[in-house]
Amino acid sequence: MNLVASKDQEALVRGVRELVAGTQPRERLRALAEGPAAGVPDRAGWAALGGAGVFGLRRPEAAGGVGLGMVEAVLVFEELGRGLVPGPLVATHLASGVVDGAVVGLVEEVGQPILVEYLEALDVLVVLDASGVRAVEVAELRGALPVTPLDPLTPVCRVGELPPGRRIGGPDLAEKWRREGAALVAALQVGLAAASLSAAVTYALRREQFGRPIGSFQAIKHLLADLHARVELARAGLYAAAALLDDPEVGERDRDRAVSVARVCAAEAAERGARDAIQVHGGMGFTWEVDAHLFLKRAWVLSTCFGSPDQHAERVAALG
Amino acid sequence: MDLCDSPEEGRFRHELRSWLASVVPGLPPRPDPDDWPARRAYDTHWQCLLHDAGYAGVHWPREWGGRGATPAEHLIYLEETERAGAPYVGTNFVGLLHAGPTLMALGTPEQRARHLPRILAGEEVWCQGFSEPEAGSDLAALRTRAVRDGDEYVVTGHKVWTSHASVADYCELLVRTAPDAPRHRGISWLILPMDSPGVQVRPLRTLMGSAEFSEVFLDDVRIPVANRVGSENDGWRVAMVTFAFERGTAFAGEVVGSLVLAHELTVLARSTTVAGQPAWEDVGLRRELGRVSAELEALWALTRRSVSAVDGAVAGAGGSVLKLSYSQARQRLLELAAGLLGRAALSTDDLTPGVPGGSGRLVAERLHALSLTIAAGSSQIQRDIVAERILGLPRGRG
Numbered sequence: 001m002n003l004v005a006s007k008d009q010e011a012l013v014r015g016v017r018e019l020v021a022g023t024q025p026r027e028r029l030r031a032l033a034e035g036p037a038a039g040v041p042d043r044a045g046w047a048a049l050g051g052a053g054v055f056g057l058r059r060p061e062a063a064g065g066v067g068l069g070m071v072e073a074v075l076v077f078e079e080l081g082r083g084l085v086p087g088p089l090v091a092t093h094l095a096s097g098v099v100d101g102a103v104v105g106l107v108e109e110v111g112q113p114i115l116v117e118y119l120e121a122l123d124v125l126v127v128l129d130a131s132g133v134r135a136v137e138v139a140e141l142r143g144a145l146p147v148t149p150l151d152p153l154t155p156v157c158r159v160g161e162l163p164p165g166r167r168i169g170g171p172d173l174a175e176k177w178r179r180e181g182a183a184l185v186a187a188l189q190v191g192l193a194a195a196s197l198s199a200a201v202t203y204a205l206r207r208e209q210f211g212r213p214i215g216s217f218q219a220i221k222h223l224l225a226d227l228h229a230r231v232e233l234a235r236a237g238l239y240a241a242a243a244l245l246d247d248p249e250v251g252e253r254d255r256d257r258a259v260s261v262a263r264v265c266a267a268e269a270a271e272r273g274a275r276d277a278i279q280v281h282g283g284m285g286f287t288w289e290v291d292a293h294l295f296l297k298r299a300w301v302l303s304t305c306f307g308s309p310d311q312h313a314e315r316v317a318a319l320g
Numbered sequence: 321m322d323l324c325d326s327p328e329e330g331r332f333r334h335e336l337r338s339w340l341a342s343v344v345p346g347l348p349p350r351p352d353p354d355d356w357p358a359r360r361a362y363d364t365h366w367q368c369l370l371h372d373a374g375y376a377g378v379h380w381p382r383e384w385g386g387r388g389a390t391p392a393e394h395l396i397y398l399e400e401t402e403r404a405g406a407p408y409v410g411t412n413f414v415g416l417l418h419a420g421p422t423l424m425a426l427g428t429p430e431q432r433a434r435h436l437p438r439i440l441a442g443e444e445v446w447c448q449g450f451s452e453p454e455a456g457s458d459l460a461a462l463r464t465r466a467v468r469d470g471d472e473y474v475v476t477g478h479k480v481w482t483s484h485a486s487v488a489d490y491c492e493l494l495v496r497t498a499p500d501a502p503r504h505r506g507i508s509w510l511i512l513p514m515d516s517p518g519v520q521v522r523p524l525r526t527l528m529g530s531a532e533f534s535e536v537f538l539d540d541v542r543i544p545v546a547n548r549v550g551s552e553n554d555g556w557r558v559a560m561v562t563f564a565f566e567r568g569t570a571f572a573g574e575v576v577g578s579l580v581l582a583h584e585l586t587v588l589a590r591s592t593t594v595a596g597q598p599a600w601e602d603v604g605l606r607r608e609l610g611r612v613s614a615e616l617e618a619l620w621a622l623t624r625r626s627v628s629a630v631d632g633a634v635a636g637a638g639g640s641v642l643k644l645s646y647s648q649a650r651q652r653l654l655e656l657a658a659g660l661l662g663r664a665a666l667s668t669d670d671l672t673p674g675v676p677g678g679s680g681r682l683v684a685e686r687l688h689a690l691s692l693t694i695a696a697g698s699s700q701i702q703r704d705i706v707a708e709r710i711l712g713l714p715r716g717r718g
Contacts, residue, residue, distance in 0.1 A: 001329065001392050003321050003625035071321045201711050216714035218700075221707035228706055229641045236625045237618030243321045264614035313610030314603070320586035320613055 003239045009075055012068075016052065016076050020083035023048040026291065029084055029153060037146055037155035038120035041087030046103060054080070054089070055096040063097055070180070070245040074187035074238055081191025084294055086153040088118050090184045090305070094177050095126055098168060099135050106181070108306070109162060117301075119144055119157040127162050133173050136165035151297035175252075179259050182306040183245060186238050186262040189270035189302055193231045196273035196295045200224060200280040207282075220280060227269075227276050234269035238262045257319040260312040267309035270299035323624070325396070332389070333396045339373055340404035347407065353684075354530050360445055360487040363410035367442030376440040377416060379569075384424050384436045391569075391627040398573040403580065408573070411484045415439040415446040417570055419492045422509070425561050426550045431511065435490070447488035449479040449512065449536055450559065457701050459494075460503045460556065464538060466495035466510065468545070473497070473510065475541045481695075485521045485534035488514050493543075498553050507555035511547040518542075528687045570696075571646045572623050578650055579620060582613045584676040585657055591674065594662045608656055615649045637709040640702040647692035647699060654686040 005013065024045045032040055049055065057073050059065020066072075073093070080089055091106030101123030107116050109129035116125060125136045144157045201224060204215030214220050241258040244250045274296035278285035285292050303309055325333055347366070351358035370376045379394035380386020389397065409416055420439045423432050438444035455462040464477025475495055485491070491512040498506030512519070518541035523531035550558040586609060589599045599605060619642065626638050657665075661679050664671040665686070670678035693699040707713040 001323055001325060001395075001624055002628045003323070003621060004628045005321065009321075197711075201713070204713060213714055215707075216716055218704070218717060221711075221713050222700065222703040224711055224713065225644070225703035225706035228711060229645050232641050233615065233618040233622055233645055236622035237614070239321055239625065240323060240617070240621035243323045247322065247324065258617075260610075261614040261617045264611055265618045268611075310607055313607040313614065316610035316614045316617075317586060317589075317606045318610075320583055320609070 003236065003243065005075060009072060012072060013075050013079055016054070016079040017083070019048060019052050020079060020085055024083060024085055026084065029086065032086070033152035036120075037118075037149075040118065040153060040155055041085075041103070041121060043121075045085075046087055049080075049085070049087075049089075050092075050102065055092045057093065057096075059097045065097065070183060070242040071239065074183060074242040077184045077187035078191040078194070078235075078238075081188035081298075082195045084153065084192070084195065084291070084298060086118075088122070089188070090181050091126060093184065094181055099124055099126055106177075107159075107162070108178075114159045114162060115147070115156045116141075116144070116159050117154055117156050119159075120146070120155065126168075127165060128174050128177060130171065130174070132167060132171050133169040133177065134165040134167045136163055140165065151294070151301050153294065154298065154301050178306050179256060180245065182259045182263050182312070183238070183241055185302050185305050186234070186241070186259070186266035189263075189266035189299060190231065190234050190238050192295050192299050192302075193227075193234060193266070193269035193273035196270070196277040196292065197224065197227050197231055199291060199295075200227070200277040203281055203284075214280070223276055223280065227273050230265070230269040230272065234262070234265040237265045253319055257316060260307075260315040260319070263307065263312040264309055264316060267299070267303050267312075271296065271303065271309075274299050326392075329390075329392055329396060332393050333400060336375065336397060336400050337404070339375070340400060340406055343369055343373075344404050344406050350407075356484065356487045356531075360411050360484070363407060363412055364442035364445065366407040366410075367412050367416075367440075371441045376442075377420070380420065380424070380436075380440070384420075384432065385440050392624075394569060395572055395624060395627055398569065399576045402573045402576040411445050411487060412439070412442065414448050414483070414488075414492065415444060415490075418448060419446045419490070419511075422492065422549060422558060422561050426558055428546075428549075430546070431549065435511075444490065445484065445488045446490045446492060447482050447485045447514070447534075447536075449482055449485075449491040449493040451481045452478060453480055457698055459559075460507070462494055462496060462507065464493070464495045465499065466497050466508060466543070468497070469542075471545045472542045473508075473545060473548075475510070475512075475538050475543055477538050479536040479538070480524065480533070482521075482534045482536050483532065485514070485536050486523065486531075490514060491536065494555055494559055497555075501553060504556045506553055507559075508552050509549045509555035509558040510543050511549065512538075512541065512543055513547075516541050516543065527690065528684060532691075569623070569627065571642055574650070575616060575619050575623055575642075575646055578646075578653055579613075579616050581657070581676075582609070582616055582653060585609065585653070585660060586613070588660055588675060592660055592672075594660060599660055605656070605659060608652070612649055612652045612656060615645070616653070619645055619649060637705055640697070640705045641710075643696065644699055644702040644706065647689075650692055651689045654682065654689045657682040658686050 032042055053066040056065035057068050061067040088105045092104045095104040103121050103123050105118055105122040105125045107127055122138050127134050140163045141159055144159045146157050149155050204220050205213050207214050241262040244255055244258045277292040281290050281292055284290050351362050377386035378389045378397045382388035452462050466473040466475045491514055493510045493512040495508055496506050497508040518539040520537040522535045524533045524535050526532045592599050664679045665683055668680045668683045670680045672679040708715050
């Protein structure tokens with residue numbers, strides 16, 4: 001029993017953090033957000049992630065992948081979340097080796113409106129529904145209209161209906177991708193929550209009012225202590241879920257429950273964490289200039305992917 | 321990362337589980353919570369069984385008579401005993417989790433030889449004399465005075481919130497030995513035999529209606545200087561050794577117990593009705609049950625992660641995160657339980673059939689849970705600790 005990163009896993013995390021800082025620094029992401037939607041994600045940054053093995057991480061080495069497991073994947077995705085890296089990260093990772101294309105999007109068929117993220121940058125779109133998984137060529141999507149995005153780094157298009165496309169897997173593959181996708185979303189959310197905490201602590205130490213850093217006031221300290229506790233809980237739940245997904249002995253019910261546990265805690269940490277970061281920044285927290293709103297908007301986007309926090313909470317109870 | 325037992329851990333778990341299955345069903349019925357002598361007898365009997373089977377002080381080093389289990393095995397011990405419904409550590413708590421470890425770390429060879437084997441064997445019960453009416457969260461404000469008189473201290477003061485004082489043999493007592501020194505540097509840690517002349521124990525009735533704690537009045541009590549643990553005026557540091565334990569794995573068993581309860585409540589929610597409606601049809605209830613269960617599962621993962629991270633004791637401030645989160649999750653869980661009981665929650669008697677352990681137990685637990693965010697360092701103090709020691713925010717209570 002061990003829920004702590006090994007030396008190799010730590011090195012992997014450091015590598016990804018440096019890669020993100022080097023190729024997709026925050027200033028660059030913010031500039032990207034002001035440009036055309038087709039520019040998100042940035043092709044060069046995306047290629048760097050692919051080159052580093054982010055997408056092929058769990059494919060066998062013989063098939064050109066890195067041959068690692070879900071534990072390594074969530075560690076990497078936590079860093080991507082922390083770095084606010086945009087793009088269909090989860091979809092491209094899930095589809096690696098199954099669907100051709102450098103930028104693969106994913107949409108779940110769960111009713112109207114159908115909103116597809118990053119459509120203008122996609123090579124191919126994967127659709128998940130109850131009966132399975134299918135691939136749709138972007139050219140087949142007629143009448144797709146860009147809508148004003150909530151998260152400036154997550155452009156979305158509205159699509160009238162999803163064409164039949166090409167079937168690439170049945171309900172089992174859809175279930176597997178939903179489960180793994182939910183775990184990776186939880187990882188992104190844990191990273192976001194950690195980034196919110198870090199930004200809020202930095203500001204609380206620097207910002208002075210009444211002649212003292214605001215971080216010396218208990219009202220602020222206690223808010224940040226609670227946020228820290230939520231991040232630690234969510235991270236532990238995430239790692240436990242990833243370890244279960246990597247264990248072939250574990251049944252589907254236990255896997256599903258562990259992933260939902262991770263999603264419940266990670267969504268709570270990410271959404272409340274980003275709100276707290278806005279609050280701690282005071283008036284500045286309500287500005288475009290401070291990053292806190294980007295964390296919250298991304299957390300909100302992620303909470304709509306692979307099941308809502310409420311749905312995951314119900315699933316934890318149902319499988320309890 | 322993995323959640324699997326190593327071969328040794330697997331063997332340890334298997335042997336422990338078999339042993340528990342052989343002894344737990346044969347235990348006598350639990351005593352009345354208000355009958356303290358019976359509670360002591362019950363708890364020390366269990367400790368004696370553990371001792372005979374080689375499970376006493378499972379995480380204590382072999383040098384001091386323990387089993388020398390690894391931190392992971394210690395967690396397995398806490399998990400398995402809880403899942404088997406074995407007795408809680410009870411009146412042995414202070415001896416096994418506070419006083420014993422403190423003596424191991426800082427006691428003299430005589431103190432260790434005299435007390436450690438008897439604590440392990442269930443022959444000696446300890447209580448804690450730290451808090452005072454004017455020294456709660458601000459423990460360093462304690463006033464109980466100890467004046468040196470030859471090879472004795474003469475102690476006068478008033479301690480409060482002392483668990484199982486009426487049946488304890490010894491008390492770990494914090495006293496002020498240097499009234500003019502800076503407050504953290506004038507405290508000493510003494511072993512008080514509870515049968516010393518001048519010690520008076522008065523039960524303190526809690527909001528549960530029972531006497532879970534006592535007040536201890538000390539009037540010119542003479543304590544040998546040889547009973548001091550650590551140097552004179554160094555008692556604050558000695559006490560901190562104890563706290564690191566209290567805020568670490570001390571809650572691991574309770575987290576597992578709460579996971580078991582969450583499961584029982586889930587089963588109950590599927591079969592019971594509240595105000596005439598099937599409880600399970602209430603989506604708000606299902607979601608809250610799911611959220612609290614998720615939090616408890618994550619807490620158990622965090623407990624396991626903390627133990628693997630520091631290879632031994634949970635670092636003090638990390639323990640604060642666990643304590644802070646656990647106490648809140650436990651309160652939410654018991655609120656859910658009360659919601660499921662409906663009007664049966666108006667009594668601590670067992671009114672609803674089919675409730676595991678009886679509905680009265682859940683009502684009593686709901687009351688007891690109110691103490692969790694206060695005892696052993698209030699949540700407000702834990703947040704200060706996390707903010708200052710982990711996040712690096714400025715010190716102070718402003």
